Every structure is written in C-alpha cells, then in structure tokens.
Amino acid sequence: MTTQSEQALENKMIKQLVSNGYERVTITNEDDLVANLKTQLEKFNHTTYTDSEFKQILNHLTKALNPFDKAKVLRDKFSFKNDANETVYVDFLNLEHWCQNEYQVTHQVTMHGKYENRYDVTILINGLPLVQIELKKRGLEIKEAFNQVLRYHKHSYGAGLGLFQYVQLYVISNGANTKYYTYSKNQDFKFTFYWTDEKNKRVSDLEDFTKTFLDKCHVSKMITRYIVLHEGFKQIMVLRPYQYYAVEKIIDKVKTSTTNGYIWHTTGSGKTLTSFKASQILSKLPKVDKVVFCVDRTDLDYQTSREFNEFSPGSVDSTDNTRKLVQQFADVNTKLIVTTIQKLNTAISKEKHTKVMDDLADKKVVFIFDECHRSQFGETHKRIVQFFKNHQLFGFTGTPILEKNAQSKNGVKKLTTDLFGERLHDYVITDAISDNNVLPFSIEYVGRYKYKETSKNNLDIEIEAIDTTELFESDERIEKIANYIINNHDSKAKNKGFTAMFCISNTKTLIKYFDLFRRLKKEGKHDLKIATIFSYTANQDPNEDKSGEIPEENLDFSNAKVDIHTRDVLDKYIEEYNKEFGTSYSTKDSKSFNDYYKNVAKRVREKEIDILFVVNMFLTGFDSPNLNTLYVDKNLKYHGLIQAYSRTNRLKGEKKTHGQIVVFRNLKKATDDAIELFSNRNAKEVIIVPPLEDYIDQFNDAVKNLLAIAPTYLSVDDFYSETQKLQFVKAFRELLRLKNRMDTYADFTFDDLILDEQAFNNYSSKYQDLKREAENQPNKDSVLNEVDFHLELIHKDIVNVDYILRLLANLEEEEIETETKKKRQSEILSMVDNDPVLRNKRDLIEKFIVEQLPILEQNEDVTEAFSDFINTEKVKEFKYLVEEENINENRLEEAMESYMFSGRFPTNNELVETLKEKPSFRERRTIGERLISKVNYFADRFLRG
Missing domain, CATH: 3.90.1570.50 (tt1808, chain A)
Known part of the structure; x- marks a missing residue:
C-alpha cells in the first residue's frame, strides 16, 4: 500500500x-x-x-x-x-x-x-x-x-x-x-x-x-x-479544549438549573482565561444580574482585575475597598465584579452597608471562586449562601479537597463537593503534561545524615528518620544546604536564565538561611540577588510544618498580633531591598507591605531576583514562566505539595524542559501520595522526569543512530542529497534535546557518554552550517526549509576565557579602591579554579593580572592585550617543550596545525615520529604516552577553551 x-x-x-x-x-x-x-x-x-x-x-x-x-x-x-x-x-x-x-x-x-x-x-x-x-x-x-x-x-x-x-x-x-x-x-x-x-x-x-x-x-x-x-x-x-468544555458546562448550568458545580483544572493550565471567559459570557445573559469573581488575596484581586481588563478593556473596575465594592453592587450597569472574599464578607456583614446590599439579596448573582480548595471552608461561605437567596456558586481548583487530603475540624471533614456540588469538568496534571500545557517535574532528594562513630547506630539515616527541630535548624545543616544551593544554582537556573524560590519551614529558620546568604555574599562567595517576604504575626502554629499544609495568605496584618522582632528583621531586609532596587517599601502599613509584595512578584517574573526566600507566601497562586527551580526545606503534602511544586512548571521556551524541585527533606512518599491523589495511580512516570541515568542511556542510543548516519562529523560534508541532510539534522536534534535535559542535573558530565564533548561540538558546527544553508536556501521547496532547527538549545553561557576577559575589562573600567580590585581579582581566579577547562590556565591568567593588567594604557583593549600575552607565552612554552623532548619543531608544528584544522588529535605514534631521534621499539609506547600527556597539556593551555 x-x-x-x-x-x-x-x-x-x-x-x-x-x-x-x-x-x-x-x-x-x-x-x-x-x-x-x-x-x-x-x-x-x-x-x-x-x-x-x-x-x-x-x-x-x-x-x-x-x-x-x-x-x-x-x-x-x-x-x-x-x-x-x-x-x-x-x-x-x-x-x-x-x-x-x-x-x-x-x-x-x-x-x-x-x-x-x-x-x-x-x-x-x-x-x-x-x-x-x-x-x-x-x-x-x-x-x-x-x-x-x-x-x-x-x-x-x-x-x-x-x-x-x-x-x-x-x-x-x-x-x-x-x-x-x-x-x-x-x-x-x-x-x-x-x-x-x-x-x-x-x-x-x-x-x-x-x-x-x-x-x-x-x-x-x-x-x-x-x-x-x-x-x-x-x-x-484561543481557548484549549478543556477550557472550552469547562465554560460550556458552566454556561449550561446557569441556563438550565440553579445547582452549583466546580471545575478541576490542574495548576498552571490557564484557569484565569477560562474563568474570565465564563464570567464574560455569564455577565451577558439576561437572567443574570451580577457575576462576582472572588479571589482570596488583595494581590490576586489586583492581578485578576488587570488580566480581565487586558482580555476585555473596561470589563471590571478593581475594588480597592469595601465601600467601592458596595457601590459596584448597587450600579445596575456593572455586571462583572472582581473582589476578594474578605471584602465581600465585610460588605454583607457590616451594618453600614446593609441598606444597599439588602436590595441585592434576591437578585440572580453568580459567584465564581478562584482556588476554591483554600478559602471556602469557613464562616464566610455560610454568610454568602445565606445572604444571597438567588445565588449560584462555581469553583475553580487545581487541587480539590477530597477525602484523603481533607482536614478534620470538630470531627467533620469538608470536601469541595460538599460546598460546590458536582464536578463539571476535570483536567488533571497528567492530562496537562501529556498535552505539553505544563511541564513535568525533576525531583532531587538531597542530603543524608549519619550517626557519629560513637553512636550505637552507625547507619546512614534519611533526613525524615531523624525528625527533630534541633537537627533541622542546626547551623551545620543550614550551612551545608546553603553551600549546596550556591554551588549548584547556576546550573539549575541555566546561568541566570531562570529564577528560583526557596521554601522554608518557618520564619525563624528562614531568617537563619537569609542571614547566612547575606554574609556569604559579602564574603564574595556568591553574587545571587536574593529577597524575602514572610508574615510577621505572632504565635505561628508550631505544628504547621509537620502538617504539610500551606495556610491562606493574608497581607493585611493591621488587626493581627505582631511579632515585633520578626517585623524589625523583615523591615531590615526590605530596607536592603529598597537600596538595591531604588524603592521605598516597609511594613508600616498594609498598603506599603502589599506594594512590596507586588514589586517582589514583578521582579521575580522579570528575573531581577535570583532566589526568593519564603515560608508560605508565593507558594500558591503565583505564576512566573521564568521560575524553574524550587528549593524545599519544608514539609509539604497533598494539595500544598502540588501547589508549591507547580510554581516551577509553566512553559517557557525550549530551554525549560521541566520544573526542578530540589528537596532537602525526605518527601518522596508525600510526593508519590500527592501525585496519586491528583492524577491517577500510574501517573508518576508522566509527572516526574526520569533520573539522569535514563537520559544517559537514551543519549547513547541516539549517538549510535547518529553514527550510523554520519560516522564522523566530516561525513556530513559528503551528503549531497537533502534526504541525507534531513536524516542527520533529525538525528542530531534528538541529541540536542537530550543534552539540554541532562544539563539541568548537577552531576552531569560528558564522561558518562559515548560521544565526547569535542565530537559533540564538531557535529554541532555541522548542524549550524545546515541551518544557515536552509535560511539562505533560494529554493523555497528545499526539504531543509521544512526542518525544525533547535539551535537555541546549543547556546549556554559558560565560564570561558572570553567570559573571564569581560570581567577583567569591566574591572579595569571601574574606579574602585585597590583592595576591592584585589578582592575582585581573587574572586575571578577562584572562578577559574572551579572550572575544569580553565583550571590549567590559572597561572597564565594570574600572571596576566599581576604583570600586564596594571601597565595597560588607558582604553587599551584587554582582550587584545591578553591575546598578545598568550601568544608570547605560547611561543616560550612550545620552544621549551621541543627542547626538553628533543622534538623536530617543524614536524610538531605541522601536527598541531593539522589538529586545529581537523579536530583530530595526533596519536602516540604520530608524536613519536616528530622526535629528532627515533626511540627503540620497546621505548616507543612509554615515550609516546609521555608526549601525548605533555602535548595535550600544551593544547589545553593555548589551543582549547
């Protein structure tokens, strides 16, 4: 056929x-x-x-x-x-x-x-x-x-x-x-x-x-x-199918019945757009007097109102205060209202609003509650349904309260279905990941503790097995975790291409962590931009961390009992934030604190903050595609766990392949339980990306496929048919995809692969050449024009000589004190020490910094000066090498030129042939290995990187 x-x-x-x-x-x-x-x-x-x-x-x-x-x-x-x-x-x-x-x-x-x-x-x-x-x-x-x-x-x-x-x-x-x-x-x-x-x-x-x-x-x-x-x-x-069906179900309910319902659409799947479209259509129905979209925080009130107005200009007027909300209820021309549950509760509870609000008690009012798993289980819910006699309620949630994750209060468990009735449509996390609407998670469990030698139990113990506050809050543990984050963050965040959050068990421990990061920054141990925000109310629930719950956020502490010390510490942090970003926030009143919250959110979204330290805030309802990593030193479970993890899995270009969760507690069972509850029993392999070993196996299999098409990178030059070129592009593209995923693992190196890094880069060059050929292809029917080239996957900011020279150039341009300059130079050399490619160039870079940098003319190009310096040193070391080993200078030079052109390093025998005096057969192998080592060292210092 x-x-x-x-x-x-x-x-x-x-x-x-x-x-x-x-x-x-x-x-x-x-x-x-x-x-x-x-x-x-x-x-x-x-x-x-x-x-x-x-x-x-x-x-x-x-x-x-x-x-x-x-x-x-x-x-x-x-x-x-x-x-x-x-x-x-x-x-x-x-x-x-x-x-x-x-x-x-x-x-x-x-x-x-x-x-x-x-x-x-x-x-x-x-x-x-x-x-x-x-x-x-x-x-x-x-x-x-x-x-x-x-x-x-x-x-x-x-x-x-x-x-x-x-x-x-x-x-x-x-x-x-x-x-x-x-x-x-x-x-x-x-x-x-x-x-x-x-x-x-x-x-x-x-x-x-x-x-x-x-x-x-x-x-x-x-x-x-x-x-x-x-x-x-x-x-x-355009709405996606699950959004379409959800809106259609709500519209049909309002048109044909008076019963309630809820939508279970996983976190990150676009509930704001769905709820806007439902609200917009409902507000145009003749039988509906008001549509009220309820959120549970002031920042979400502002955020949702802004988004609704961007979807449809002038569709809502944000309710800054309860009085304004009451006016909107009274205005017959205002059909769609966005407000907080707190303001709605005040509007129907306070006697001063009774006259206006009582007239609405019998009107047809449709309520849509955002994140209905969090805010609908108290007295407020009762008041709303008792006050509005002709109401209809619809809830949106990514993590409904089911039998397993319900909290018992006075012996009674309240489920989402108890308050909102039947589930009208569901789209769970497995659906969203399968459709590529959200990303899967990569979860790393970091850290084990061992009893000391004198202990009766000389065993490795997982973190959760020693569940003591004393251990969790110990300075030694906190310092180890801080250093782990600092050492691995660049890899996780793709060299500041993304940003992260660090969620911590309680305010006291957060302050320890934050102070440590501040100190290490002053000591030059990292250059991360950090910020924090947390509640400063007194009497934090001591069992909160053990419960794994994330309590509701409240940004208004005006009527709450305040912990003075905690508030003073937060004000100190905010003052440092103000100096860094040119702002003027504080905790002096709810508005200023609210504005600080919004500003922090904006800077996290725009990658101006590298790591945001939180206890509970921002772990629910906060969306930022640029956030790709969550560090966890906090107990989480069920809906709290999925909500927190889901801060990381919004789509953002080819480089973001999954949300990264780095856990410093043993939350494996809690994670498995949450995944099972909010998806299905077979969902784990869909939601959690495989371990590095699986990707290594896939990569090596893909290499075999590539080598069958192009045994060497030079084979690509012999491809005359576009079919051959297309086969190569597709084969190498798969390597790029897998390499991009492996780059996010802290322990990934090319040592585990059957294709070394030089060979990978050689094939990459041929791949880029074919892309340029496609872009310049005058024949519009060329097969290459149909190819999807993933060149952006190749690019990764790395610490190389050029990068170091840029730092040195910037250092020379800055007018700073000698001591500060020396400190910066020391930091640069430390960076060189930590990079395996640059490590053997350290003495050259240090010599350039000490001998050449101070005598450079004003405005003299640092890169050019370094190039001249390296050429001089290269000639010296080359001459020393040929003299030490009695090598024919011209022959070795030809061998190195051939290597630079072809990428193929000379063999033992080829290097032995460059000697002026040929060794005996018995000596050839030993001498050849010595020459390979020395010439490789020379190439690393002057020809590579």
Missing part, C-alpha cells in the same frame, strides 16, 4: 468539508479573493455595493496593519456613506448567532510576497480567509507544517492587501496528527493544541478533526466566542 500523498490528503479533506455544507469555490490569486469577498459580503449583509462603496469597505479592511488590529476590525461594524450619501453599516461576522455566516472552502491560493507561496486549504467565512489549513503527507513531522505557516507569515501573508492576516485559526496536520492554534507575535510550537472530546481524549486524525472541530457551527463558535484579544500583549488567544 502506498503512502497517502499531501495532494490526496488535501482532496479528501475538501470533499469532506463540502459534504459538511461548505461551498467549494475556485480562488487562484488575490484578484479572485477580492471579487469573491464583495459577493459574499453582499450576500451576508443582504445588499449590494457599488464599486465605490466596496472600495470604502476594502480600504477599511486593509488599513489595519497587523493581525491583532485586523482581529478587532473583524469583530466590529463599519459605517460609511453610500453613493446616496446615507450612512450604512456592514458586518463582517455574526458574533451572536455564529452559525448564520457564509462558508466556503478553496485551495492552492497563490500569493506573491518575498516569495511566491501557495496555501493548501483555506476556509472563507463571509468571503474573508479566517481558517488556514497546512497539510503534510503522512510520515512527516507535523511541525514541518507549523514551520511552513511561519514562512508564510514572514513572506506573503501581509503581501498585497494583507487579507490573509485576517486568519483567526491555523490548522496543521500530517493526517495522523492534527492541531490548531492562533496567531501570536512570537509563534511557538508549544502553543499549538490538539482538540479533544469532553473526557480529554484526543481527536488527532484529520478526518475526525474535520468532522468535529471544522464543523461550520463549531469553528464559528471558536472564532466568535472562544478567541480572546489580549490588549496587554496585543495577542490573539
């Missing part, structure tokens, strides 16, 4: 669309597209347009310069003066009755931009191209279709009148796998989505996808109701 061709796939799809009610139309170029657009807009608007009238419409459609602005034009009416000087309106899309639009399908439309491009299949709605489908034959990667669309954006979508910039949905398929997505300024394949059924089962086959997703009414509904225009990022967003 032959493989189904791209053309056959295309023909079959068009036939299926026509059978589903699409009109087939032949459009070969932009002139045909414009003529058809006039006809379809006339049909849709039940009128006719003269040429001059249609010209006004066309001018309006084409004046928007980018896809985001065009998406807004599409959703708006256009008014103009017709030939009779009357004001008339034209609609481009029926937003309310989405099935009542005009549908057509065409294929192979040719557009001329930078290159001539022909698009596979285009769905036209009311004459505008709103869905573009790119197909690849079965057997090819679906990502090749994604890359094809990227090139269309670059080369031709904006050409001519730019009508293809109206496309709202892109569909890519190779027949077996089909995905959809929408336009964004920075397209990323990770933000392409499979459609699923309600149970999260993928609809991946093109035929099934066409039948369900591309059904006329459904695709119109996705475009009109489930695309969101994010004004903040100027980004078009």
Whole structure:
C-alpha cells in the first residue's frame, strides 16, 4: 500500500468539508479573493455595493496593519456613506448567532510576497480567509507544517492587501496528527493544541478533526466566542479544549438549573482565561444580574482585575475597598465584579452597608471562586449562601479537597463537593503534561545524615528518620544546604536564565538561611540577588510544618498580633531591598507591605531576583514562566505539595524542559501520595522526569543512530542529497534535546557518554552550517526549509576565557579602591579554579593580572592585550617543550596545525615520529604516552577553551 500523498490528503479533506455544507469555490490569486469577498459580503449583509462603496469597505479592511488590529476590525461594524450619501453599516461576522455566516472552502491560493507561496486549504467565512489549513503527507513531522505557516507569515501573508492576516485559526496536520492554534507575535510550537472530546481524549486524525472541530457551527463558535484579544500583549488567544468544555458546562448550568458545580483544572493550565471567559459570557445573559469573581488575596484581586481588563478593556473596575465594592453592587450597569472574599464578607456583614446590599439579596448573582480548595471552608461561605437567596456558586481548583487530603475540624471533614456540588469538568496534571500545557517535574532528594562513630547506630539515616527541630535548624545543616544551593544554582537556573524560590519551614529558620546568604555574599562567595517576604504575626502554629499544609495568605496584618522582632528583621531586609532596587517599601502599613509584595512578584517574573526566600507566601497562586527551580526545606503534602511544586512548571521556551524541585527533606512518599491523589495511580512516570541515568542511556542510543548516519562529523560534508541532510539534522536534534535535559542535573558530565564533548561540538558546527544553508536556501521547496532547527538549545553561557576577559575589562573600567580590585581579582581566579577547562590556565591568567593588567594604557583593549600575552607565552612554552623532548619543531608544528584544522588529535605514534631521534621499539609506547600527556597539556593551555 502506498503512502497517502499531501495532494490526496488535501482532496479528501475538501470533499469532506463540502459534504459538511461548505461551498467549494475556485480562488487562484488575490484578484479572485477580492471579487469573491464583495459577493459574499453582499450576500451576508443582504445588499449590494457599488464599486465605490466596496472600495470604502476594502480600504477599511486593509488599513489595519497587523493581525491583532485586523482581529478587532473583524469583530466590529463599519459605517460609511453610500453613493446616496446615507450612512450604512456592514458586518463582517455574526458574533451572536455564529452559525448564520457564509462558508466556503478553496485551495492552492497563490500569493506573491518575498516569495511566491501557495496555501493548501483555506476556509472563507463571509468571503474573508479566517481558517488556514497546512497539510503534510503522512510520515512527516507535523511541525514541518507549523514551520511552513511561519514562512508564510514572514513572506506573503501581509503581501498585497494583507487579507490573509485576517486568519483567526491555523490548522496543521500530517493526517495522523492534527492541531490548531492562533496567531501570536512570537509563534511557538508549544502553543499549538490538539482538540479533544469532553473526557480529554484526543481527536488527532484529520478526518475526525474535520468532522468535529471544522464543523461550520463549531469553528464559528471558536472564532466568535472562544478567541480572546489580549490588549496587554496585543495577542490573539484561543481557548484549549478543556477550557472550552469547562465554560460550556458552566454556561449550561446557569441556563438550565440553579445547582452549583466546580471545575478541576490542574495548576498552571490557564484557569484565569477560562474563568474570565465564563464570567464574560455569564455577565451577558439576561437572567443574570451580577457575576462576582472572588479571589482570596488583595494581590490576586489586583492581578485578576488587570488580566480581565487586558482580555476585555473596561470589563471590571478593581475594588480597592469595601465601600467601592458596595457601590459596584448597587450600579445596575456593572455586571462583572472582581473582589476578594474578605471584602465581600465585610460588605454583607457590616451594618453600614446593609441598606444597599439588602436590595441585592434576591437578585440572580453568580459567584465564581478562584482556588476554591483554600478559602471556602469557613464562616464566610455560610454568610454568602445565606445572604444571597438567588445565588449560584462555581469553583475553580487545581487541587480539590477530597477525602484523603481533607482536614478534620470538630470531627467533620469538608470536601469541595460538599460546598460546590458536582464536578463539571476535570483536567488533571497528567492530562496537562501529556498535552505539553505544563511541564513535568525533576525531583532531587538531597542530603543524608549519619550517626557519629560513637553512636550505637552507625547507619546512614534519611533526613525524615531523624525528625527533630534541633537537627533541622542546626547551623551545620543550614550551612551545608546553603553551600549546596550556591554551588549548584547556576546550573539549575541555566546561568541566570531562570529564577528560583526557596521554601522554608518557618520564619525563624528562614531568617537563619537569609542571614547566612547575606554574609556569604559579602564574603564574595556568591553574587545571587536574593529577597524575602514572610508574615510577621505572632504565635505561628508550631505544628504547621509537620502538617504539610500551606495556610491562606493574608497581607493585611493591621488587626493581627505582631511579632515585633520578626517585623524589625523583615523591615531590615526590605530596607536592603529598597537600596538595591531604588524603592521605598516597609511594613508600616498594609498598603506599603502589599506594594512590596507586588514589586517582589514583578521582579521575580522579570528575573531581577535570583532566589526568593519564603515560608508560605508565593507558594500558591503565583505564576512566573521564568521560575524553574524550587528549593524545599519544608514539609509539604497533598494539595500544598502540588501547589508549591507547580510554581516551577509553566512553559517557557525550549530551554525549560521541566520544573526542578530540589528537596532537602525526605518527601518522596508525600510526593508519590500527592501525585496519586491528583492524577491517577500510574501517573508518576508522566509527572516526574526520569533520573539522569535514563537520559544517559537514551543519549547513547541516539549517538549510535547518529553514527550510523554520519560516522564522523566530516561525513556530513559528503551528503549531497537533502534526504541525507534531513536524516542527520533529525538525528542530531534528538541529541540536542537530550543534552539540554541532562544539563539541568548537577552531576552531569560528558564522561558518562559515548560521544565526547569535542565530537559533540564538531557535529554541532555541522548542524549550524545546515541551518544557515536552509535560511539562505533560494529554493523555497528545499526539504531543509521544512526542518525544525533547535539551535537555541546549543547556546549556554559558560565560564570561558572570553567570559573571564569581560570581567577583567569591566574591572579595569571601574574606579574602585585597590583592595576591592584585589578582592575582585581573587574572586575571578577562584572562578577559574572551579572550572575544569580553565583550571590549567590559572597561572597564565594570574600572571596576566599581576604583570600586564596594571601597565595597560588607558582604553587599551584587554582582550587584545591578553591575546598578545598568550601568544608570547605560547611561543616560550612550545620552544621549551621541543627542547626538553628533543622534538623536530617543524614536524610538531605541522601536527598541531593539522589538529586545529581537523579536530583530530595526533596519536602516540604520530608524536613519536616528530622526535629528532627515533626511540627503540620497546621505548616507543612509554615515550609516546609521555608526549601525548605533555602535548595535550600544551593544547589545553593555548589551543582549547
């Protein structure tokens, strides 16, 4: 049986669309597209347009310069003066009755931009191209279709009148796998989505996808109701299937019943967008008087209001205080409110608000509670349901309270279902990781304790087995952990490409850690930017850490009993923060502390803070794609554990392959229990990335595959067919993927691999050459143009000679005291000592610092001076080597030049052949090994790194 061709796939799809009610139309170029657009807009608007009238419409459609602005034009009416000087309106899309639009399908439309491009299949709605489908034959990667669309954006979508910039949905398929997505300024394949059924089962086959997703009414509904225009990022967003089903379930509940319900969507899966869309649609229903979105912290009130307004400008007015909240309840024009549970409780409890609020008691009010696993289990919940007689409640949670993780109060366990009724839709962590909507976790358990020799039990004991506060808070243990973090953080954070949080058992221990990190920074042991925030109330629950719970955050301590010492310490830390960042926060009042909280959150998100030290704050509800590591010295379990771990697993480019959890306690059983509870019993291997050994095995297998295609890196030069080049690129790309994952493990070295680092870099160079060839390929049909090159995986900031020279150059430019300069120079040399590649150059770098750096002319280039210095030293050492070993200078020079050109180091025998006097057969091996050692040492010092 032959493989189904791209053309056959295309023909079959068009036939299926026509059978589903699409009109087939032949459009070969932009002139045909414009003529058809006039006809379809006339049909849709039940009128006719003269040429001059249609010209006004066309001018309006084409004046928007980018896809985001065009998406807004599409959703708006256009008014103009017709030939009779009357004001008339034209609609481009029926937003309310989405099935009542005009549908057509065409294929192979040719557009001329930078290159001539022909698009596979285009769905036209009311004459505008709103869905573009790119197909690849079965057997090819679906990502090749994604890359094809990227090139269309670059080369031709904006050409001519730019009508293809109206496309709202892109569909890519190779027949077996089909995905959809929408336009964004920075397209990323990770933000392409499979459609699923309600149970999260993928609809991946093109035929099934066409039948369900591309059904006329459904695709119109996705475009009109489930695309969101994010004004903040100027980004078009489309809901994923689980978000779609959740909103549909809530809407149906409100329309057809008075019962409640909750949505279980795992942390990090985009609950804010889902809840916004549900709130927005509900607020437009005639039977609903108010929609109230409740969060449990003031910072989330601000954050959610901001996000809602970016999704839909002016949709909400953040409630700064309870009085304002009451005014919003009273205003009939305010349908959607975002507030905190605390302010809502005050509004319905305080007598001064009774007059206004009592009038609302019988109104239809729909409440949507964010993170409903945390804030709905007290008296506030009772007051809300008793006050609003005609209420409906919906909750969102990533970690519901189930029988296993429920806390017993007065002998009663309150579950999420007790308060919110049935679960309307679920999308658990295994679903999200499988769909690449969140990342898996890499969990490292660090640290074991041993009884001293004099002890009766001379055994290795895991940390949890010696569960004493005295041990956990001992200075020795804290110092060991601090040093471990300092020594490994650059590797974890990819040289400050990401940021981290350190969650600690209690405030007292946090202060110990923070003071130690401050001291070590002053001593020059690290240059990490650190910050902290914690509660300063008195009487912290001594059992809190043992419980593994994360209590609710409260940033308002105005009515709480304050621990004066703790508050003073925090103010000292905040003052240091103020000096570093030019701010002026304190704990003097709730507003200033709140502003400090928001500022810290902003700086963590923007990578201006390397490690944030916390006890409970920020472990729930805080999102930052740039945060990739959580250090844990705190007991966690069930929903608290999953919530804390999930701070690290937001998507962020190719370099972030998983969230990293470094645990200094034995939380293995707690982790396994939490994973089992919040996913399924077989989820562990999906949620937790494999150990380093597994990746080493995979890498070595991938090397064997690569060597079968290209036995040496020079073999790539002999590849004349594009098929061979494509095989090599795909094989090496897999090595890149695995190498990127292994880089995050602290104990990874090339010693465990069957391909050494030099060989890897040689193949990498050939890979980059092929990428450049693809980018400069005049033949647009080249197979290489279809390839997904992951060059960003290669780049990693490393401490090399160039890096050291940049530090030295900066040091020379700074006007600092001699003692400080000496200290900095010492730090640089310490950095050299810690790098195995630079270690054998230490004496050269130190000699340059001592002898040459002080005598450099002002503005003299440090790099050039170092190069001259190294060349001089190289000549000296080379001459010493040839004299010491009685080597023919010219022959050794030729051997080294050959090595620099080919990358192949000379063998023992080849080095022996450079000697002026040939040794006996018996001596050759010993002398050859000595020469290899000496010449290698010379090469390390002067030719490598």
